[in-house]
Amino acid sequence: MTSRTPLSLLALGIALALPAHAYEGMWMPSQLPELAKPLREAGFEGDPASLADLTRPPLNAVVKVGGATGAFVSPDGLVLTNHHVAYGVIQYNSKPEKNLIDEGYTAADRASELPANPDYRVLVTVGFDRVTDQVLQAAQGKTGRAYYDAVEATNKRIVSECEQEAGMRCSVATMYYGADFYRIKQLELRDIRLVYAPPRAIGNYGDEIDNFMWPRHTGDFTLLRAYVGKDGKPAAYSPDNVPYRAPAHLQIATDGPKEGDFAMLAGYPGVTYRHRFASEFKERIEWGLPASVEVLNDLIDIVQQRGKTDPAAGVKYASQLSSLKNSSKRFSGELEGLRRSNAIQVRADAQQAMYAWLAKSGGDAKATRANIDQAQALLDGASAMRERDLLLNLLPLQTQLFKTALTAQRWAQERGKPDAQRESGYQDRDLALIEGQFKQVQRRYDAGMERALLTELLGRYQKLPDAQRLPEFDAAFGRDAASLAATLERVYSGTRLGDEATRLALLKADPATIQQSDDPLLALAAQLQPAFLRKEEQGKQREGDLLRLRPAYMQALMGYYRSQGRSIFPDANSTLRVSYGTVEALHPRDSVTYSPVTTVAGIVEKNTGVVPFDAPKPLLAAIAKGDFGSTADPVLKTQTVNFLTNLDTTGGNSGSPVLNARGELIGLNFDSNWESVSASWMFDPRYKRAVHVDMRYLRWLLAKVQPAPQLLKELNLPAE
Amino acid sequence: MTSRTPLSLLALGIALALPAHAYEGMWMPSQLPELAKPLREAGFEGDPASLADLTRPPLNAVVKVGGATGAFVSPDGLVLTNHHVAYGVIQYNSKPEKNLIDEGYTAADRASELPANPDYRVLVTVGFDRVTDQVLQAAQGKTGRAYYDAVEATNKRIVSECEQEAGMRCSVATMYYGADFYRIKQLELRDIRLVYAPPRAIGNYGDEIDNFMWPRHTGDFTLLRAYVGKDGKPAAYSPDNVPYRAPAHLQIATDGPKEGDFAMLAGYPGVTYRHRFASEFKERIEWGLPASVEVLNDLIDIVQQRGKTDPAAGVKYASQLSSLKNSSKRFSGELEGLRRSNAIQVRADAQQAMYAWLAKSGGDAKATRANIDQAQALLDGASAMRERDLLLNLLPLQTQLFKTALTAQRWAQERGKPDAQRESGYQDRDLALIEGQFKQVQRRYDAGMERALLTELLGRYQKLPDAQRLPEFDAAFGRDAASLAATLERVYSGTRLGDEATRLALLKADPATIQQSDDPLLALAAQLQPAFLRKEEQGKQREGDLLRLRPAYMQALMGYYRSQGRSIFPDANSTLRVSYGTVEALHPRDSVTYSPVTTVAGIVEKNTGVVPFDAPKPLLAAIAKGDFGSTADPVLKTQTVNFLTNLDTTGGNSGSPVLNARGELIGLNFDSNWESVSASWMFDPRYKRAVHVDMRYLRWLLAKVQPAPQLLKELNLPAE
Structure with missing residues (x-):
């Protein structure tokens, strides 16, 4: 260095x-031997070969905990993960008179280990099988939306078949942007208990101020234990359950690290974009990040200002404000870092070198390049609507009641279909999550705040050029500030969705009742829905084609890397x-x-x-x-x-x-x-x-x- | 480390x-051989002996420039100092159409070297002589104010005699808090010219943000040249002047520093407190710094708030605000640092060790300790009025017109005395400085701002316990906010001191006219003056006794250091x-x-x-x-x-x-x-x-x- x-x-x-x-x-893991x-x-x-199979030790000691990672560290199902990953479990077991977040917790014995919230899960990967042929066969010859749907349908079928086995949670992972597909089979441990947590002032020492900072001084760990039924099978919490006999566990070292020492790490990284097109880097740096920071900072100002004049609303939006600030800070940091790394130029040069290599290659090189050029054209086309799409994405993310109404209308639409044909996120397996969201609205919604946020976002929409406008939105909100204000006044003074029972009833109501509801917010959502669906449909068309065409780019990259004696990993995808x-x-x-x-x-x-x-x-x-x-x-x-x-x-x-x-x-x-x-x-x-x-x-x-x-x-x- | x-x-x-x-x-320098x-x-x-005499090379190449330091770097009077030390010279030579601060300056030849502001000086030390016996002889047997006056009178006489020689500026420096006195004789070079300055964006790169910070990247240097008359004697600017033939100059090295290399530095450090009593450390850390930060931060708030509602006033107080912020930041940093160094304990332990050594020493140890104890009692007594004294010190420092009125009254009082008997700062040699201050008011005064600052400071005064109150202040301002406001309204709506000609006329006016003026601000200053004089008198009494008694503490410290084979330096005093x-x-x-x-x-x-x-x-x-x-x-x-x-x-x-x-x-x-x-x-x-x-x-x-x-x-x- x-x-x-x-x-x-x-x-x-x-x-x-x-x-x-x-x-x-x-x-x-399968790449490690090479x-x-x-x-x-x-x-x-x-022996690198020992790392090749994630269903065998030591990698099968590594587990998925919440959206993150953990590891078995004893034969009796003791799981080590972060304090912040187990935060919900500690919070769930806290009471006003006994705040485990503040005090920490040490279970004196197994009987004192405290059950986690019932939806908390530890997943142990027990199967990882390539299903590329099966998935691509079904999609062969198709394009656009049809390609996308064929892949989705096959994936859903594979998942459904796999989940026939009791105690298993399955998924299909897309590797190299569609070049490869893997079926992942995970044992779903459902009785997780809190064993040991340091107090917040150790486990989260420095909190937001030190977040992302080095030097750091945080004891961000917690010990949990996975329990199973007496039959050794996953089960919901029961006092009769027994500790899970982990198939493997990691031994904590007695000596520690020093500069220059080898280190390796296993886990479930969420998403990376390392192998994206050079144009996507450029767009992210020149437009995506700056534009996002700008609109987020405006939303931050709105929440802060209203929070000052209306402290009760401020409290309800504290979490959203913190999340907005965190996003803005992260995006700014990402932008700063990409500029410092001269990412646009570096990526453009790398892509150019790859194209130069490809041009000199034999075989399918020309067909590959043709597919890449098609993908490039699709990406360029998507940019035309980017300002509008940014706002449309933020509308449900930054609202509570508005999002509820959109979700209810979509739920009403999907409910009529057979479960397997429904949109992901609206299947029966997703109902509990939606219900949780509808309940959470109660603690996080303030009418004045939501109207202020919508006024900002929809006001920005109203200023877009005609080419990016949507007739449903123009009809609903008009084209000036006065008509936008009038619509929001009418809708928010009339809606009954502020009532929790009313919201929850929507999940069981007859679809037609929802679709024809006279509640002004539900009616507004019904009016706007075609615009959202159209955007989604266009997105899926493009996604389908990209899923079909991006593998050409990846294959070219792989070939280019291979020509240099280098390996290439698939971008992260939570596997x-x-x-x-x-x-x-x-x-x-x-x-x-x-x-x-x-x-x-x-x-x-x-x-x-x-x-x-x-x-x-x-x-x-x-x-x-x-x-x-x-x-x-x-x-x-x-x-x-x-x-x-x-x-x-x-x-x-x-x-x-x-x-x-x-x-x-x-x-x-x-x-x-x-x-x-x-x-x-x-x-x-x-x-x-x-x-x-x-x-x-x-x-x-x-x-x-x-x-x-x-x-x-x-x-x-x-x-x- | x-x-x-x-x-x-x-x-x-x-x-x-x-x-x-x-x-x-x-x-x-005289200590270096040891x-x-x-x-x-x-x-x-x-050879360490070569550093012993500051009137011989290399130390006579080191000069005083403004309130800081510089050095001759060529035989032709070229002086290297900081960009920020020569800032006034660069500013003086800037015009709207040719801003040398922004552009920097390179004199193509000697004829292009630009004359500095006429009051800019470079001082070359040509004499450094111990006058301890002379000074102490006159003070012998005296105490308190009489001791102080005797020392002052001798010093003034020594300075006056020394300055008989044309082109010399003289002073008496007090070393070891009164144990030693030195007459310093300096050649006063008055024709200084700007030779080379980098632009602000190099010479002050990072400005306030990087001030006190490391890593640093600032080219904070400027080259000046000293000129003298054709006779080689100091002279005011004249186109006929010639470069000063410096008696010595430093050669810039062609290789540079690296970690671990020896380095030494010569200059005119202003003031340090290293050898103060442990109780003074404790008071500084536990009261002085926190109390100062608190009141300065309130003044900062006032200036910022009013600056927002009245931008014109904000501009006038920008410099004062910046100085307030700088002081508050420095005091906070000093406090943080002293706490980090555990200074109270460390100093108390060191003093205790010194006392333990003293107790075992023979000779005058008992008499020494008795003097030290007397000094300690004086210091303890001064603390009783510390809140009041802090406010009284801030009143002239943070005001423009109020300070003018106080200065005018004092000037009127001192003018009647023979020059040598006047208070320092009010002798004929100081008139130009006072006149400059009176002129400067024009750019820095706003009635609303000054009243707001006085309301804060005097409001704090009104809340002091009775023991710290002054009858003159209570009579002038009453004891509640309403009477304070009424007085300030009457005084500031009636005063004519806002007019520059009126202010400058005061310097020539008959003392009685000033003292009996019907200008309400001058009258207020006359009313308050006895309180300020009383405080000054008490201070001089104490200073006189401390000047007499502190040397005992220093001699004990010296003896203690000597017993450990260590040398001790006098606290810094601009020598x-x-x-x-x-x-x-x-x-x-x-x-x-x-x-x-x-x-x-x-x-x-x-x-x-x-x-x-x-x-x-x-x-x-x-x-x-x-x-x-x-x-x-x-x-x-x-x-x-x-x-x-x-x-x-x-x-x-x-x-x-x-x-x-x-x-x-x-x-x-x-x-x-x-x-x-x-x-x-x-x-x-x-x-x-x-x-x-x-x-x-x-x-x-x-x-x-x-x-x-x-x-x-x-x-x-x-x-x-």
């Missing part, structure tokens, strides 16, 4: 090849992936170096006594005492807290176990540094780092701060 | 001995001092390291194109070109900008030359890091750093960015 000159030149907009992306890659050489060069001491790399310092800017391991000294330095820097007294006392025993770092001579690696991660990797060269658990992934927010699009090895809890900190907390000797014993670890 | 554990413990309030203060010290051993250990290659140490990295907090040398990559990283990060296009182009020639760092392979040392500095050290082990000029001091704002009280070697312009950056700018080959030649440097 000596990048002083490249950095300055990059920032000046001068195109330069980035350093080799040595540790870029969210690899499918990476044996670089794995060993990075320091891995095990199990493995990253490897090293513990590495960060040079965020000129003259500044962040060492890759933090210590408890930083907790004391940051501590103000005020949330979120209000470390508990027992922690401060233990730090002052300096009694770190076997968990102290042998060189730093003090207790470490978090560490940094160059591993390739993204959202969904929360809770991913980090392993050392011998496959022992040394860390728990929980965040990225701010400089790598742009990594979902571009992995820049100068800045991309992942942030982990050092397992020695966990061990020390369990030994000295919030003692749990029974757990240290179960974890097969020294008592101190 | 391995301070992880000490830091955490310190922050917890646990008393620990700080690391040895290896490089603490603003030494009088420091020969540590100087050589630090890496100095010259020439030398610091030595090394180029050293900074570990500001856990896991963060700032390397001690920055590079041009940082300029590009910070550059937004918006002030203050709007590097000029030629600079960015030159960086992109990467043509650094002989000025590039041989290891970093790029152009350096600023560097960091552990040298002991404070305000007034701006423009101090930084020398390497061979006495060559490697840097120009211009700032400190934020973590060392508290260093005026406590030098904490973990955090204390000084920030310098790397002379290689100056050389590169003169060679490649804003070329001045004639100056490189005069500086005896390579052309590129």
Whole structure:
């Protein structure tokens, strides 16, 4: 990492090849054997072949927890994940007189382990099978919407068949944008219990202020335990259930990481865009991100202003405000990072090199290029409606009652169809989720706030050029501010959807009743629905064609990579992936170096006594005492807290176990540094780092701060 | 610098001995021979004896420029100082159509060198003589005010005699709080010209945002030239004047600093409090700083609020607001730093150790301790009025017209006395300064703003306990908000001091006319004057006794230091001092390291194109070109900008030359890091750093960015 000159030149907009992306890659386990050489060069001491099958140890110890990741760490179903991933479980078990978020929790014995909210799940992947031929056969010869529907239908059938087996949750994962399909079969553990959680002031030390920041000092971990019926099969909570005998578990290491050490990580990264077209990078950077930040910041202003004059409304929108701010901050950071990495130029150059290689290749090269050009034309066409589409996407996302009405109309429309033919999200399996949303509205809705947000978004719509307008919207809201205000006044003063019972009744009501309802908001949703459906239909047409055509781009990329002796991983899609790399310092800017391991000294330095820097007294006392025993770092001579690696991660990797060269658990992934927010699009090895809890900190907390000797014993670890 | 554990413990309030203060010290040149051993250990290659006399080379190349420092760098009177020290000169030569602040300036030849504002001075120290016996003899046997007056009278006489010699400016410096006195004789060069200044976007790159910050990327330097009459004597500007033949000059080095290198610096540090009583540290930290920050922040709010509703007033108070903010920020930083260094405890422990040593010493130990105890009692007594004194000090500082009226009354009172007997600041030599202040009011006064500020300060006064109240103030303003408002309304609606001619006339008016003026503001000042004089008188009584008694504390400290084989330097007092140490990295907090040398990559990283990060296009182009020639760092392979040392500095050290082990000029001091704002009280070697312009950056700018080959030649440097 000596990048002083490249950095300055990059920032000046001068195109330069980035350093080799040595540790870029969210690899499918099956790809690891082909990476044996670089794995060993990075320091891995095990057999790469042992990592190839995610249904065998050690990868079958890695589980999906909520939308994130965790790992079995004992034979008795003990699961280690992040405090923030288990947050709902801790909150669910908190009472006003016993707030486990604030106090933390240690189950004295198994009987004291607290049941999670009933919808909380741990999924263990037990099958991962290629179904590409089956899926593509059905779609063969089709285009557009027909292609999309054929793939969807096959996928639904595969899922349905797979879920015939009791206790299984199945899905079909699309790899390489449609080049490959895999059926994923997961054991669905439904009785999950809280075993050990540090207090918020350890588990979320620094909170939003330190979020994305390094140096970090957060004990972001929690221990859960999965239970099953006496027959060993998944079951809902019952006091008679027994701990799940995990097929494999990870052993926490007794020594810790230091700069340069090998590290690897397994988890369920959500979504990346690394293999998108150069034009998509350009559009994201030049339009998508700046435009999103602009409209989000306007919405933030509205919520903040109204929240000041109407504090009760402010409270209801606190969560939405926080989410808006988080999105705006993330988008801004992503933009900053992509610019710093000169992403438009770098990606354009890489694509150009690939095309040059393709032009010289034999075989199907011409047909491949023709398909790529078709895909490019589709992408270019989609840009024509981008301003409108941004607003249409935000309407249901930023509203409560308006979204309810749209969902109710859609639900009414889909309900009449056989379950398998319904739109995803409106099948019977989705009903509980929709009901939850309808209930949640009660805590999050304020009429004045929703009208203000709609006035902003629809006001922006009214200013769009004619080519992007929708007749249904123009008919409903007119073309000026006065008519928009009049419509909103009429609709919101008349609607009865503010009442929870009324909303919930919609889920059982006769479709025609909903569609012909005289409730003005339901009627408005019915009036607008054709516009939303038309947009969806156009989207599916395009998606279908892209699903058909993008694989050409991916195949060209694969061939080009192969010609250079490099492997290529499919963009992340919430399936199990493995990253490897090293513990590495960060040079965020000129003259500044962040060492890759933090210590408890930083907790004391940051501590103000005020949330979120209000470390508990027992922690401060233990730090002052300096009694770190076997968990102290042998060189730093003090207790470490978090560490940094160059591993390739993204959202969904929360809770991913980090392993050392011998496959022992040394860390728990929980965040990225701010400089790598742009990594979902571009992995820049100068800045991309992942942030982990050092397992020695966990061990020390369990030994000295919030003692749990029974757990240290179960974890097969020294008592101190 | 391995301070992880000490830091955490310190922050917890646990008393620990700080690391040895290896490089603490603003030494009088005469002390350097006794420091020969540590100087050589630090890496100095010259003869320490050569540094003993500040009237001989190399120290006589170091000059006082404005309130700061500079150095001769050529035989022809070329002076190197900071851009911010020469700012007034650059501004004075700017015109709307030719803004030298924005554009920078390069004099093509001597004829193009631009005369500075006539009051701009460069002072060359030509005499430094101990006058302790003379001063103390006159004071012997006296106490309180009489002691103070005796010292003042002797000092004035010494100054007056010394200034008989044409072209000399003289002063008496008090060392060790009254243990020692020195007569300082300085040649007063009055024809100073602007030779070379980079544009603001180089010389002040980062401005307030980067002020006190590291990493830093500022080219904060300017070249001036001193001229004298044809007879070689100081003279006011004349086109016939000739360059001053400097008795010595510093040679700019051709190689640059790297971590661990020896460095030394000479300059005129303003004021430090390192040898104050432990109780003064405690009072500063527990009361003085927090109380000042609180009242300053209220004044900031007032100026900002009124500035919003009355933009014209806002513009007039922009400078005062900026100064208020700067003070509040500095005080907050000082408080933070002193707490981080656990200064109360550390100083109390050190004092206790000194007392323990004293108790075991023979000789005058008992008499010494008795004097110290008397001084302690005086200091404790002063605290009783601290809230009132803070407000009384702020009244003239934060007002324009109110201050004018107070000054006018005082001037009227002093004018009647023989010049030598007048209060300092009201002698004939001070008239030009007062006149300047009276003129300046015009640009900085707004009646509404001043009344709002007075309402705040006097409102606070009204809430003081009776013991701290002043009858004159109570009579003038009453004891409630209504009577205060009524007085201010009457005074400010009636005063004629808003008129510049009226103000200036006061300086020539008959004292009785002023004292009996019917102008309501002058009358108010006359009414309040006895209270201010009483406070001043009490202060002088105390100062006199402290001047008499503090030397006992210093002598005890000296003896204690001597017993440990250590030297002690007098607290800074704007006299020439030398610091030595090394180029050293900074570990500001856990896991963060700032390397001690920055590079041009940082300029590009910070550059937004918006002030203050709007590097000029030629600079960015030159960086992109990467043509650094002989000025590039041989290891970093790029152009350096600023560097960091552990040298002991404070305000007034701006423009101090930084020398390497061979006495060559490697840097120009211009700032400190934020973590060392508290260093005026406590030098904490973990955090204390000084920030310098790397002379290689100056050389590169003169060679490649804003070329001045004639100056490189005069500086005896390579052309590129």
